[in-house]
Amino acid sequence: xxxxxxxxxxxxxxxxxxxxxxxxxxxxxxxxxxxxxxxxxxxxxxxxxxxxxxxxxxxxxxxxxxxxxxxxxxxxxxxxxxxxxxxxxxxxxxxxxxxxxxxxxxxxxxxxxxxxxxxxxxxxxxxxxxxxxxxxxxxxxxxxxxxxxxxxxxxxxxxxxxxxxxxxxxxxxxxxxxxxxxxxxxxxxxxxxxxxxxxxxxxxxxxxxxxxxxxxxxxxx
Numbered sequence: 019x020x021x022x023x024x025x026x027x028x029x030x031x032x033x034x035x036x037x038x039x040x041x042x043x044x045x046x047x048x049x050x051x052x053x054x055x056x057x058x059x060x061x062x063x064x065x066x067x068x069x070x071x072x073x074x075x076x077x078x079x080x081x082x083x084x085x086x087x088x089x090x091x092x093x094x095x096x097x098x099x100x101x102x103x104x105x106x107x108x109x110x111x112x113x114x115x116x117x118x119x120x121x122x123x124x125x126x127x128x129x130x131x132x133x134x135x136x137x138x139x140x141x142x143x144x145x146x147x148x149x150x151x152x153x154x155x156x157x158x159x160x161x162x163x164x165x166x167x168x169x170x171x172x173x174x175x176x177x178x179x180x181x182x183x184x185x186x187x188x189x190x191x192x193x194x195x196x197x198x199x200x201x202x203x204x205x206x207x208x209x210x211x212x213x214x215x216x217x218x219x220x221x222x223x224x225x226x227x228x229x230x231x232x233x234x235x236x237x238x239x
Contacts, residue, residue, distance in 0.1 A: 022173035027127035029185035034103045035207030099133040108227025124149035126169045160189045163196035187215045
């Protein structure tokens with residue numbers, strides 16, 4: 019039986035992944051690069067922010083330092099989190115359902131804590147979370163199970179009775195290898211990897227709200 023849920027943030031609770039795949043194009047456009055090569059966003063997403071900044075400077079001849087590039091991209095991203103990024107479809111209804119079942123839940127994310135707080139507060143769900151764990155508490159990120167273990171401890175559940183809802187393959191893999199029940203949630207930004215994510219996860223859903231079905235399957239109803 020599932021007794022607690024750990025939600026990812028970007029691409030799972032909030033509809034932000036498209037922004038991440040567009041932010042570099044917005045940055046380049048305001049610096050005169052209006053027609054970047056096809057696939058540039060995907061290439062940049064595989065880099066650290068420092069490497070991505072240097073790549074854009076070298077590739078497009080930007081008269082900026084890496085620090086200036088990073089600072090401006092962070093400004094653009096912060097504006098989106100503070101003012102624009104919405105919840106994904108069905109989030110509020112799912113939280114209402116879980117509250118009705120007295121099933122605790124919280125967020126574990128690699129996103130900067132300030133951005134995560136800003137988005138969840140604006141969307142009206144921050145205070146509903148039992149916790150919000152980020153790279154501030156767990157700097158190793160989701161390549162290591164520490165953040166999931168810490169979240170389960172805060173839920174008071176074991177990995178085997180804790181569901182981890184994620185949209186990226188490496189996070190699903192980390193959680194599954196640590197003994198958690200895993201649910202892959204579709205996001206358009208992960209479409210290239212969706213078949214692999216579905217094959218790896220214990221469950222997969224087109225929308226987050228479909229997680230409700232697990233409580234019927236597992237006898238939680």
